[in-house]
Amino acid sequence: MDAPINPAAIAPLKASAPLKPSRWQQYFFKWIDKRSPPAATVLLGRKNLYTFPTVMGFGFLGLSLLLWVLGTNYQNNLILALSYLLISLLVVSILHTYANLAGLNIRVAGAKPAFAGEQVHFVLEVSGTRAKGNDNIVVRWWGGDPMTFDFEPPAVSTSQPTGTSQQSQPITVSQMASRRGYLRPGKLLLESTYPLGLIRCWTWLNLDACAVVYPKPLKADFPAISLGAKQGQHGEPTTGGDDFSGLKEYRAGDPIKHIAWKHYAREQGLYSKEYASAQEADTWLQWQSFLHLPPEERLSALCYWALEFDRLGVPYGLRLPGKQLPPGLDDGHRLSVLSALARFDTSLAG
Amino acid sequence: MDASIEAFEQHKLIRHENLLWLIVAQGVAIVPLLFHLPLWMWLMWLGAMVWRLRIYAGKLAFPTTVTKFILGTACVAGLMLSYRGQVGVEPMIGFLVCAFILKLLELRTHKDGLLLLFIGFIAVGAQFLFTQTFLMAFYAWASCVALVTAWQTIYLTRRVGVIYKLKSGFLMLLHALPLMVVMFVIMPRLGPLWHVPLPQGAGQTGFSDSLSPGDLGQLVKSQGTAFRVSFNAGQAPSPSGMYWRGLVLDEFDGRTWRLSAQWDMRLKNGQRFVPKPAGGNNLMDYTVQLEPHQYPWLFALAEPIKVTSAKTTRQNIHITQQGLLTAHHPVASRMQYTVLSASADDLTWSALGAAEHTQLLRLPTGTNPQAQALGQSWREQYQAPQAIIAAALKWYNQDFYYTLEPPVLGKHSVDEFLWTTKRGFCEHFASSFAVLMRAAGIPARVVVGYQGGTYNALEDYWRVSQSDAHAWVEVWIAKRWQRVDPTSAVAPQRIEQGIDRALDEQDRALVGAGHYQAPQWLGALRERMDAAGYVWNRWVLNYDTSKQSDLFARWLGGTEPWRIGAAFIGLIAVMLGGYTLWVIRPHGARKTPLQKAIKQFDKTCLTLGYRRYREESLAVFAYRLAEQKREYQAACHDIARISEHVLYREDHADERTLMAALKQFPKPIHHP
Known part of the structure; x- marks a missing residue:
């Protein structure tokens, strides 16, 4: 959340094909929704865990039957016993696989906001009561990337005689944010085939998780002329004043002392700093400044410049239709600007 | 991504x-x-x-x-x-x-x-x-x-030790074991679905279908088990009466006894004897568990009248004309069969055919002249077959010596044995006795098999080992076959007490070093192991449909499908219930004794009307309680103090004191 964000480092938005659950899965999800409404904390148990053999499980059953045929044909009781042992192992592994997930407690701890086109990292807190711990659990959001984790058994120590404390373990599960706004990551899949890979035990959880997704920063010229000019509240701004008001691409004839050398040194191109007169002391990011862009790109451009000013250390304000944030320059300000951009309803702007 | x-x-x-x-x-x-x-x-x-x-x-x-x-x-x-x-x-x-x-x-x-x-x-x-x-x-x-x-x-994916891994693998199989046993016992057994080739197996053991001087002497040195017998009903005969017949050899070439050409083991099913209507007093019913020996012949006491084989052996067994048992194929895997034998007195015998009579008297001309002459002289001297036999046995009793390492015999083996070496093993005695009998005009044949057995009291069965291999003679007298064992004339201990008594020190060493002089504990251990193997064979390897129905009849009171189904489902349900409790236990982290004591303490406090909150440590709660309940102040302060000791000193003695204090709350602890 507090890590500096370099807009230039953000990967271009991937056009991910919209994932739609299959019809069978849709029925299954509907059924799950009926059984368990979204909650911030979920305890895994027989109400929400499902088990079914994997392909390998059916293969193993086939193997047991093969041994059974072998034992029957040779009238060999020990081979028969082995085939029964394997079938029993399959049955017992249902319980072991179930026990590996049962009793786990999943809590939504939060999410780091991210820019559209990035992965949003949701942090979940896992705790369990099983003395053996819980092994090799795969977790992912619907359509998201899977990750695996093991829940280490709580260390049995004499130093906690009350025995009530439960260590929990944070895990991070990412989901792709394709659009700005609020991201509801969808259902969370937890699955495991431990210990033998024959049985898959899984659950789809309705977790009450939500993350703010900022617009994807989009580089656009900052129209210095329009700085607050149209508002007419602060009089006619005059370029060439003392206060820094923005950057524009360098044109021959701009004064050399106005060149943004920092930018130049970073090989970001040659810009001239523009200074507005004293009447317009503050820098404003304005909805109206980017009217030539479609609304979403307008927000992206505002986002880009917000980050840019933040990086350059220039206090800036935000004016959106129906929302105004006074100029400021700190982490808190940046976050409120970014989340205002994230939450902005473009339909309000007409 | x-x-x-x-x-x-x-x-x-x-x-x-x-x-x-x-x-x-x-x-x-x-x-x-x-x-x-x-x-x-x-x-x-x-x-x-x-x-x-x-x-x-x-x-x-x-x-x-x-x-x-x-x-x-x-x-x-x-x-x-x-x-x-x-x-x-x-x-x-x-x-x-x-x-x-x-x-x-x-x-x-x-x-x-x-x-x-x-x-x-x-x-x-x-x-x-x-x-x-x-x-x-x-x-x-x-x-x-x-x-x-x-x-x-x-x-x-976690890093855990080798022992932990092995233990969890073992436990998982252990959990599967009870279910396996239930399935093994209850699942119906089917016959072979199609024909399958059998493994070729190891080399043949036991004796072959011919007997030359020295053959059995080699066999006797082996310690392996030939078969095990349990007598199902009635008294087992005394070991000296246990003559396990395997093969009848009726053709002699001067040195080696063989099967005669006419004798066909497989086809002849017409028995020479039929049970007398009034008989059946001395029937012996017993089950033989035969180790694979790669030959088709089986072993039984004289005279078998009925035989049934266990399903798992997949073989039919016939009784031949000579009262022997034979399987269809060489015995390649352990086989179990039940035999009903009657004593010779309870049977009606049919007479010998002329050809057969001739066969049983035939001796190759020019071989063993002395023995043939002696037999003929006896015939002229005594007339009565019984007298001839008695004379022969008396002859053996003079100065013959029973040994495992007899001198090597030449072409006229019987003559050399009877007049020169006079030292021999059971096959020498049987062979020469049969020659003498034939020379004296009594139809005689050599029988090879085992004699005696070792009783195992642990599981009530007799173990017959390879070292019990024996050869004896059957003679046709009074219109029936009678057994004569010339070895008993020389070394009666062999028959009465087994081979180890009949041999001297030097020979005993030959019969498997250490086998007979083993310390007692080793002998007992060996007996126990053999008993375990016997039970294993009997109940696991030979568990078949008939055993299954016996078991159902005994435990479930019948073999109707509904009973079996109900028992199966019931057992599985009980077992899965047990597993669910044991394996899953959703919140079943095992509690330490201290945690149990704390739980008990919390309960006690709850009855007093005070609840310890989740985040509240024992010490904090105890101080709070001490404030509010003055009468328990001492006990509360003790608990608070000791729990802090436990927390910071991590001393097990403190832990025990704390447990004691918690358990006897609200009484204060005794200060020593």
């Missing part, structure tokens, strides 16, 4: 630790089979292991498709050469083991690992085609533990 998926797929690759476990598990499963397969497979196995480890080390690459094809073809060709193109169990198992070994070379992903383990289980099953002893079953169990442990490590 692609990179992360790739990283995720990396999880599904076999790691080094998995690889070692898989190699170990494969080795454990494969070694018993390799002893039955061509020697080059050992090399192949070692080569594959080295190759795979080199791949891991990055020194070698995985084999290409072409290499794999060449290797596979080479294996098949090698098997064809080794077995000369035969199709049988061994080549099939050889093929399985080849696939098992070559799979090692393409072990990359979890799926490959699982396939390898699956073949491993088949290999464990294949071991049972060769050996089914208790020890082998135990070894197979150990192999399964190794396989399951290797299997679990594929999915285990």
